[in-house]
Amino acid sequence: MRRERFLARYGPWALVSGAAQGIGAAFARELAGRGLDLLLVDCDSARVEELASEIELGAGVRCRPVDIDLGAGAFHERLLAAIDGLEIGLLVFNAARSYVAPFLSRPVETQLEILAVNARAPLVLAQALGAPMVARGRGGLVFMCSLASLGGHALTAAYAASKAFDLVLAESLAEEWRPRGVDVLAVCAGPTATPGYLATAARLPSWLVQSPEQVAREALSQLGRRSFVVSGVVNRLTAAGLRLLPRSAAARAMGWMMRSVYPG
Numbered sequence: 001m002r003r004e005r006f007l008a009r010y011g012p013w014a015l016v017s018g019a020a021q022g023i024g025a026a027f028a029r030e031l032a033g034r035g036l037d038l039l040l041v042d043c044d045s046a047r048v049e050e051l052a053s054e055i056e057l058g059a060g061v062r063c064r065p066v067d068i069d070l071g072a073g074a075f076h077e078r079l080l081a082a083i084d085g086l087e088i089g090l091l092v093f094n095a096a097r098s099y100v101a102p103f104l105s106r107p108v109e110t111q112l113e114i115l116a117v118n119a120r121a122p123l124v125l126a127q128a129l130g131a132p133m134v135a136r137g138r139g140g141l142v143f144m145c146s147l148a149s150l151g152g153h154a155l156t157a158a159y160a161a162s163k164a165f166d167l168v169l170a171e172s173l174a175e176e177w178r179p180r181g182v183d184v185l186a187v188c189a190g191p192t193a194t195p196g197y198l199a200t201a202a203r204l205p206s207w208l209v210q211s212p213e214q215v216a217r218e219a220l221s222q223l224g225r226r227s228f229v230v231s232g233v234v235n236r237l238t239a240a241g242l243r244l245l246p247r248s249a250a251a252r253a254m255g256w257m258m259r260s261v262y263p264g
């Protein structure tokens, strides 16, 4: 989509969550390049402030860093106060919590935090920011999902379940809001070399790993065209292979893969 059309459809402001690093920061830079003003939400105040200054200087758009923990119970009250009536035309829900370990090795508080950040927070923001978009008859929502959204994923059970929630939420809203002029996209990324996933990326052959910029660029190129995209050719082949298998066999294949990447 051309810059002017993108800005008219999804501007003037975009909110990117988990914006301080990785795929979120790549989205922020891409959107600034398309002329959108940015609300950059993250719990790392120093890094998000640094990124906001860098983007404001480099791209000449307005950038507001917002330091909020999206897992906190009343995060949306603080976030809506920070939004302060700005017209948000695009939400990129990207922040996530995860771990790789047997389910029972982590306390229930950790599982609940994953649920709060990865599932509750995007639901709350889709409701709060989707309503004015539907009323205006334009806007967009991007939900960062994962290959783990597609089925059972041993050693990352709560994360995979929360990402499946995001995928189904996105596809459902895409169908509800398409006739109302609001585009919703679920983006399933595979292994991506970000600070949060460097340990995983380091265990894989480099041809399997995408850069955050590749993921963000591909996602934005598909917004308004479809409701679901798997980023990268290798990941698309993996997803297609998984869909051909019975669900139990696909979960077993992913379990085998996880155990070979994380032995012991």
Ligand SMILES: NC(=O)c1ccc[n+]([C@@H]2O[C@H](COP(=O)([O-])OP(=O)(O)OC[C@H]3O[C@@H](n4cnc5c(N)ncnc54)[C@H](OP(=O)(O)O)[C@@H]3O)[C@@H](O)[C@H]2O)c1
Residues within 6 Å of the ligand: 017, 018, 019, 020, 021, 022, 023, 024, 041, 042, 043, 044, 068, 069, 070, 071, 072, 093, 094, 095, 096, 097, 117, 144, 145, 146, 147, 188, 189, 190, 191, 192, 193, 194, 195, 196, 197, 212
């Ligand atoms: N990288 C991959 O291989 C991969 C693969 C598939 C899907 N994805 C998805 O892509 C998205 C981005 O991944 P990424 O690798 O770029 O992540 P990342 O490097 O871990 O960065 C995520 C950012 O979100 C922030 N964040 C986490 N919890 C937060 C909270 N409660 N409130 C506010 N900010 C919070 C993090 O801050 P802190 O660092 O301070 O926690 C960090 O700045 C996620 O949804 C992830 O599930 C990634």
